[in-house]
Amino acid sequence: MLDVAALRREFPTLQHGVGGRRLVYLDAAASAQTPRVVLDAMERYYGAGRSNVHRGVYPLAEAATAGYEGGRAALARFLGADPRGVVLTKNATEACNLVAYGHVRRHLRPGDAILSTVMEHHANMVPFWHAAEANGLELRHVPITEDGRLDLGAARELVADGRVRFAAVTHVSNVLGTINPVAELAALVRAARPDAVVHVDGAQAAPHIPVDLAALDVDSYAVTGHKLCGPTGIGALVARPELLEGMEPFLTGGEMIRDVTLEGATWNDVPHRFEAGTPPIAEAIGLGAAVGFLEDLGMDAVRAHEVELGAVFLSGLRDAPGIEVHGPEDMADRGAAISFTVEGVHPHDIGAVLGDRGVCVRVGHHCCKPLMRELGATATVRASLHVHNDVDDLEPLLEGIAAARAMFARPAVSA
């Protein structure tokens, strides 16, 4: 098990209380806190060896290049992938757009269909819709069951005609917490259409559960640094190198070209072909340190901690009056994000009262408007856990919710 008390000391932000209370950070699903070791790695780059990458012949530039490529290699190792398939982007959103522009727009044609789900984050949805509109593609959405899982039976029907050539699905839902059976879904898609490409949004999975891309057997996987205990300004598309080979460059400029004449340009090798301009150097170094930090804890231990703690939170919330928890019943099928609504109180008001008490939760639609419509809610409250949370964080959450209920309960008629 994780030694959470010791771990908390690694996170500078958690050392600051809010108005005399311990900071209860329950928003790692929006952005994780950053451990000291990540800040130190970036500080070393900026403070002792700052330079640009890939072309300098002086020692600082060589060190910067080694650091940047080291971040790429660390992420590849963390996810069980080939470094040649790791394109470093600014966030997961850019990674999804890269697939949408580079693959979907390039290779899909009218008559082809895209499979998605109703629980996608806008990042793994809008780029493909935009591509579908541009190329005249059909969109199909896998519905969810009552308890917030993908309806695989429905999925099988949706792909049956063999026209689904691309699927975009999230590994872990940022609202429901559901862990989706992506390997099974990929197999099902490919059974109907062997050359279909399966893209997975791993933004909420990689920080929380062990991910081995070799075993998952999907074509591409998007992650984002700031949820992986890393810095802002970095993410990645982790793909089979052969997928990248067939993709159209998307952002163009320096670094990504091999040769340029006034008549045209030839592209560089993958993954560099997709990294135009000066890359996020400090950020790659920080991300490398961040995944190293998680590896040192052990992703199995991280998952075990979250399963145990998640069960405590789930039952604590379910037992409290007036709270409805969304998503799967059991931690076996869910990650570390727990969404709920409170009878008669708008999520905004819950969030504000909690925030005033040093309890940080996210409220709103969590960039999942279509899912909100499925749930019949305009917004939810989401508490999400990470390695630095423990059972002591539950009580302040429940107390704050009770206080908000007392404050905002309306006469029954209008509730």
Added chain:
Amino acid sequence: MLDVAALRREFPTLQHGVGGRRLVYLDAAASAQTPRVVLDAMERYYGAGRSNVHRGVYPLAEAATAGYEGGRAALARFLGADPRGVVLTKNATEACNLVAYGHVRRHLRPGDAILSTVMEHHANMVPFWHAAEANGLELRHVPITEDGRLDLGAARELVADGRVRFAAVTHVSNVLGTINPVAELAALVRAARPDAVVHVDGAQAAPHIPVDLAALDVDSYAVTGHKLCGPTGIGALVARPELLEGMEPFLTGGEMIRDVTLEGATWNDVPHRFEAGTPPIAEAIGLGAAVGFLEDLGMDAVRAHEVELGAVFLSGLRDAPGIEVHGPEDMADRGAAISFTVEGVHPHDIGAVLGDRGVCVRVGHHCCKPLMRELGATATVRASLHVHNDVDDLEPLLEGIAAARAMFARPAVSA
């Protein structure tokens, strides 16, 4: 004048020698060094108030939002622009791509032409070529004169038929150092075609010369954080808000949409419409601190320092044997980057010998292959100056060049 000795102490990297020698950093044009105040600003965000932006209702999230938007406001102020026109990107390259995808691909049609110059960086060239290819547009390039200036007479002829609807030109050349008369060029383009859009690559200008976009009267302007003494992972497109209003969203996902149903999405207001996903938060905060640092020095003082120091470097290099300096004669027309070639010695070898002596210069084509062909060189050596350089940096440069010549001089026949 700047107090360079005091200033040098603000830059942690410069405190480290290389093998007992003072570090002579002559590569700010590739990536500037980072002053302490920038690192501190980012450390404060990560270490005391880390959170995501724009939707949290708890105090940390509000502080993060204020910090991020504060970075935008600081950059707007620094460049004399409207914050509503400032789109924060990952680098200048993305900023140029944003214009290429959002404006050029959306609005230009076969029969229309794009004006560019032969001295553009690939970042301000390839995205527009790629767009030209996609939309069937004609490309026209303004040639340069013997001393490396834009040939405005030729430019006037190139636009005479009124078909140039878009122009992309660099404010300061990263190779020749030339400061281009962008206001004049913009006027000339608009005289032939009043609705033409003029896009300027300010990556090498903003860090070195006072820029007032209101006075320059161009439509959009790209800058990059890591050359502005800021962090990696951030840049900006600074545009007239009306230009942005007419642009097609490019990266899509969270943050940039207003509403999403399974039938489609409506876009958010500018500039947020162009900032999909979690933005570079720490980086925006760092960039705000960086432009604050430059403002405190005063951009007039920065420019005066570089003019004085540049003149010393120019004559030092011109007087040394076997060195040919490219670009305008006089500092009045040039910025802080000085490119040269050394007779009989390949730039790579110069760079390696200098690097070994703690002198950091850039060698290669500097992402300007077409310009290299104009100059009849495959590569050049570039020494570039910034606020932390002084005359003491010249001697080690000249000594290193002399050492490289001694080492690599080949028998005259093969030279």
Added chain:
Amino acid sequence: MSELEQLYQELILDHYRSPRNRAPGLRGEDAHVHHSNPLCGDEMDLRVRIRDGRLDGVAFDGEGCSISQASASAMTEAVTGRPVEDVLGLVEEFRRMMHGEDPARDDDLSDALAFRGVARFPVRVKCALLGWMALRDAIETFQRGAGTHAVTHDDGGDDDDR
């Protein structure tokens, strides 16, 4: 009082708990707009009746947080019966107050003045503005003669906050 308590002072909570002019319809309505603040999931229907250049009646309905609901309620009291041009001026007054400026027409804003503290909570400004921006839109819809049922999706008109 903590900052939060100031935000949720009694007057505001009272408008939230007992909203004025909250109704799913308005007799003789001249314009009806639907506004939403998708970032928060707030939705609002707003109806106006205009007689002889005056705002004769206004009703709102919808879902939202306490701030958006209470603000709309306080607004209806402040604006009913005023000449429409005057109402538009008051909308502007409120909008500026949300941007941290001092309001000049304290008396006219009436209970809406209590929302002044919202300016310190940037993400909540949109909530407080929702009803006001819908009102402006409804009046302008009427003035354009653009039929009685314009429906827009918008989260604050020309307001540049988020």
Added chain:
Amino acid sequence: MSELEQLYQELILDHYRSPRNRAPGLRGEDAHVHHSNPLCGDEMDLRVRIRDGRLDGVAFDGEGCSISQASASAMTEAVTGRPVEDVLGLVEEFRRMMHGEDPARDDDLSDALAFRGVARFPVRVKCALLGWMALRDAIETFQRGAGTHAVTHDDGGDDDDR
């Protein structure tokens, strides 16, 4: 010796100053390729003559830094006269050495062994590989029977460094 001095040791400088088999043409050539390393601006023309399955002659020409020129020169000496399959094996040997692996065929690499230290300078690896990758390409061009004048723009074949 400093790291840099090791990089530029006498043997390398000698190949640079007096390149072997550097010529703008090759009598009886069977394949000719043009390779460039656009990141550095290096350009190389490489020609091979193949007789009875052996590399009978090789000539290079072009522009580049001392490392790329010297490496090509040392290469020509190491490979001339060998069976082409053996040459391809030696190319692979050199490529692996550039990735920091210990070479097994020290003697066969001959002067090319002196480039071992380049592995520590990642940006220079491409330079040292330029001639070797052009050679491999020229042989493969010949084997494909793809005519005698293939021209490619490439900076190191399947090599994944930059």
